Amino acid sequence: MSYRTTAFVAAFCMLASAASLCAETTEERLRRGDEVVRSLNAGSSQPTLEGLRAEFPFLADAITGYALGDVWARPVLDARTRQLAAVAAFAALGHRPFMKIHAGYALNAGVKEEELKEIVYLTTVHAGFPRAIEAAQTLSELFKERAQKPGAAK
Amino acid sequence: MSYRTTAFVAAFCMLASAASLCAETTEERLRRGDEVVRSLNAGSSQPTLEGLRAEFPFLADAITGYALGDVWARPVLDARTRQLAAVAAFAALGHRPFMKIHAGYALNAGVKEEELKEIVYLTTVHAGFPRAIEAAQTLSELFKERAQKPGAAK
Amino acid sequence: MSYRTTAFVAAFCMLASAASLCAETTEERLRRGDEVVRSLNAGSSQPTLEGLRAEFPFLADAITGYALGDVWARPVLDARTRQLAAVAAFAALGHRPFMKIHAGYALNAGVKEEELKEIVYLTTVHAGFPRAIEAAQTLSELFKERAQKPGAAK
Amino acid sequence: MSYRTTAFVAAFCMLASAASLCAETTEERLRRGDEVVRSLNAGSSQPTLEGLRAEFPFLADAITGYALGDVWARPVLDARTRQLAAVAAFAALGHRPFMKIHAGYALNAGVKEEELKEIVYLTTVHAGFPRAIEAAQTLSELFKERAQKPGAAK
Amino acid sequence: MSYRTTAFVAAFCMLASAASLCAETTEERLRRGDEVVRSLNAGSSQPTLEGLRAEFPFLADAITGYALGDVWARPVLDARTRQLAAVAAFAALGHRPFMKIHAGYALNAGVKEEELKEIVYLTTVHAGFPRAIEAAQTLSELFKERAQKPGAAK
């Protein structure tokens, strides 16, 4: 495939509003994603993500560059709302390890345990009682783990 | 089955904190649920719900009494956050008609169109691009329908 | 929100057929749910449910009052049919811990092991071979656990 | 691949209990499947199935030979219970056209409309309110269609 | 049910093209399925499948006769493509143990580890990042297990 300039993208990138997006390098996107994960995770990198980097480098770069650097870095929603929405989606889908990670980020961003419990209660309506019960058990594990780590946000 | 008083519930309902919950009648729960749906839906009842009442009375009562009267009436989360979380869950699950109804309630509660679009963008991460694209198409339909109804919140 | 009497619910609760439903208190619903779980679980409470009560009181009440007290206590279907339907749904959805609990209740209600195996075979059609194989493994665990507990229904 | 006799299957097919299974031809399985679909569908073939036969012959044969001839023809569960279990699974999975077909078969087998409605109510617990509402809407369509066809079981 | 010859199947089985299909016995289908699993699994039977045989004989026969003997034995797709398609489907559905088994079969059939990683990357688009991350973790476990077994294809 010859990556010739296509007319569509050339026109788009000449728009003043698109200029800074189009000029951004992947290094800048990766840096921003790395910043985002540290801001969510109390200054540390994310162990699940780092565990993937050696063997699945493209996936690690996609998480850092796209999921964190492009999506999670967007403005409009504040961090609390974004995290509660993510927890609601992961609870409904039954993605327990991801619900746990993002519920921890929510607590770091100032969400209260009581607010996370409300997402569990909503899940009975969205997706039924088994999904809600598993979400409750997931939060319960998280709350215990954080109670044992002094210094973690609560 | 003889519905004799079981020791567990009797003890629970003697707690001062549980007294008002235990004494509440189903009529009160249904009234509260009816209030909730009207507060979400700009003063009107919900057509999908009313369409079920004659043929599926238990389901209609469960929606009004449990889903709306018990869950949606809870305190802790404000209406905006609850609606954004519900939209995120319905988008991730691919429940398009329910995403549309609750995105409309979100707009009624003061959520901006731009905020709903952010939920779509998060959905690419939670559940992949097909679910996000369908969520975008669902919002697009909703925005068009509301643009054609003068007086609807925007 | 002022929980004023809405016209709709007031009219509904004046119907002779709705009177006993509307007058019921949540204490009565919780008692009935507690009765239901004990009738399903050979006289005992349910450990998963009780594990949730302290930390997620609303969820525990929703399970006891709504899922068990309202839905599972309904007439029309006998206990065997209701349990086989629940097992079929949980098998198809891949909700293994809930399939196991409800398959145990089915055995308590007189369902034969052979009948539960048929639900596994149907699952190959409903949801594919992986879901069916996991359902078979779940039943296998259950059968072994009950074989080791003298006195359990078989 | 040379389809040589493998030791395992040869030994299995020498068991007295496996002899009739092993000797059965695919023609016999297809005939049995065709019988099953006609017994479920008031004597007629199934239009969705027949629509697939010309373009997807293997799929049509797999439905007739395996899903109907092997699985649905099994003993142990009576037709009413099998159909209610299938309806519960399809409702929970959101497979509306298949829920509709099998709910129709259930009515043909003597299941009452009231019993099918109970499956909808259970679905609120298994899979949440959106799935249950869609299942209710699906039954509602089915009941209307059958009410308009004189002679259909009700 | 009297399994009388139905006109439809009788006519079908008189077609020259259907004759060999119709005449095949279940023993032949089981033999072919057993051949298929051994060709996929480096000459051995499949432990998960054999674990089911005593307690769930119909399921084991359905896997051997239908899933392996009928579906997996089909011509048209080569083994590499069939296995990559199966891995993509299992990754998207979150069926980790089955993804692992079939990724192992893929390696046995000559698929490269790098090609399996590409399926993980596609999964971010099909089904979101949590499913892709779990698929990566599943492959990682598989690669480690095979690295420790001398003689396994890599």
Added chain:
Amino acid sequence: MSYRTTAFVAAFCMLASAASLCAETTEERLRRGDEVVRSLNAGSSQPTLEGLRAEFPFLADAITGYALGDVWARPVLDARTRQLAAVAAFAALGHRPFMKIHAGYALNAGVKEEELKEIVYLTTVHAGFPRAIEAAQTLSELFKERAQKPGAAK
């Protein structure tokens, strides 16, 4: 958030192997994605994608830049295998409109109709008969639409 250079990304981007990735601009990624979609879609842009651009610009850019420009442009898998894997995943998940689009791309890349039908047959094993039947109906619609458009690959 101040997007300061983080040590991790800075070190990564100094690796010779990462240099060209890190230096790439988003304009280059968008151009490549636009090339990819045209190569898949017989030289045209994709109507579903273009329909999103005005109202959901971030989503359109994520599809073009990430899904197409990063993921679909990757080497290792040839276009035929990638499209068959995508069709298998979309069929298993029940994403009919996306299965249709990607099955069309598969035909454009030289995949035969017979090969796509095999994916449907595999879907009975991966995800059950309802998903396979819907996948068959989706292919059937696609084949008809292409048969009516002279010049389309078949």
